[in-house]
Amino acid sequence: MSNLNINTIRVDFPILHQEINGYPLVYLDNAATSQKPRQVIDAVSHYYLHDNANIHRGVHKLSQRATDLYEAARGKVRQFVNANSDKEIIFTRGATEAINLVAQSFVRPKLQANDEILISHLEHHANIVPWQILCEQTGAKLKVIPMTQTGELDLTQFDTMLTERTKILAIGHVSNALGTINPVKAMTEKAHAKNIPVLIDGAQAVPHMTVDVQDLNCDFYVFSGHKMFAPTGIGALYGREDLLNAMPPYQGGGDMILSVSFEKTIYNELPAKFEAGTPNISGVIGLGAAIDYMWQVGIDNIAAQEHHLLEIATRKIESLPGVNIIGTAAEKAAVISFMIEGVHPHDVGTIFDQQGVAIRTGHHCAQPVMEFYDIPATARASFAFYNSEEEVDALINAIQKTQELFA
Amino acid sequence: MSDLRELYQQVIMDHNKRPRNFREIEKANHLAHGNNPLCGDKLVVYLKLDGDKIDDVSFKGSGCAISMASASLMTEALKGKTIDEAQAIYEQVHKSMTGEETDRNLLGKLEVLSGVKEFPARVKCATLSWHTVHAAIDSDHDISISTE
Structure with a gap:
């Protein structure tokens, strides 16, 4: 109770x-999707009633306020998953976009034909299809950790499924269809012992439990706001700073650049490098308010x-x-x-x-x-x-x- | 709950439990696969056409009570009809599900399917077999259709 x-x-x-x-x-x-508390609805409404402006540009007061609110929410997300730095938090449309970002920017450049991507039988389509697209693009192979009758991962063959060809282990923290909580920390440890990076899909975990990315020691952790009492269309990618720094941008556009000429464009620093275009500012503010609310409860x-x-x-x-x-x-x-x-x-x-x-x-x-x-x-x-x-x-x-x- | 009784009438429940013409037709000359990916309803409609007359029609597959009963009732209604008569019935069924005026003589027993009009999310369950038979009539080779 x-x-x-x-x-x-x-x-x-x-x-x-x-x-x-x-x-x-x-x-x-x-x-x-979860319902939204009045505190989240009010935060979004307050932003549009009083503070709406574009961020990271413009010297006027509203732009400064919007930027402050946006970046303050990033700090809350960092604290929420216990990341080391705000630079490790990239705002995305949701868990789906975050997985696609990692697939295309982190894994794809390293992939060769017959390399392997390891997922599990319990995954949501969002943690299957981006990897299948990647396999089609590169000739890599998708390997699947089997499941048992009770709906748990069958890890008897797990050690042998982690090979020198495995370029990423991508697993759900909690199964959306069955509710199974997977032993992601132990699995991450085994993958890391073979230098295999790990992405955890936490869409079904963050609304229900404390998540600590440093304790899990994963390389990437993704989630959606709308399942944790925030608006739809906003989510986040946690990525280790050294990995994110080494990755090419996922999308090009405004805000992710330092300077642009037709000869050469210099990309912005983290996290802006991965946030091309005007982002979902009100969604980010709503996500911050949802975290405040969860902390309060x-x-x-x-x-x-x-x-x-x-x-x-x-x-x-x-x-x-x-x-x-x-x-x-x-x-x-x-x-x-x-x-x-x-x-x-x-x-x-x-x-x-x-x-x-x-x-x-x-x-x-x-x-x-x-x-x-x-x-x-x-x-x-x-x-x-x-x-x-x-x-x-x-x-x-x-x-x-x-x-x-x-x- | 009264709308529910309207939807899940005895006739529907009976056809769901004991679907009629639930079999393959070995010598079918028309066949189509129907698929509703959202809810996983899947069926195959088999047709044996003799000229423009439906000599035999049957189905196999799995799905919710509405889709199974609709398919079963459809096979009963279309057997022995000409393609033109089948088309006229198809149009009446469609009208009954969208709340339009219908010809009761043509609709007959199929009127029980009109209960779905109060449940917009379920209309595609009831229409799946009808879309599929339509595709089967129009095509002389194996084709697949999908509602959604």
């Missing part, structure tokens, strides 16, 4: 207080409340006949993928929605995981710290109603 007063917390999330089809909204689709409190919800929801679902949980790893984030016998997940989603319960149904952008279990889709309930025990009961009730309808 956590120390949070859920009723007080829920006041911060105005969107939760509405009815859907005559029932109170029960929002259990947090792994797709307490990340340990967030983790405790979500774990509590995961435990009671798992116990209650397991006690229902005809319902199977997909993904039963020992270490899980608050994600429950499940199947109701005889009912297709898409029908489940519609019936739940009629009772105000919002869940995700589908392949969760992780089709290889669905293929592993030989199912087309699952229903997935994913919790945030603002969810209550009453909402777990609403979920159980929705499952039972679905079974009645399909009886």
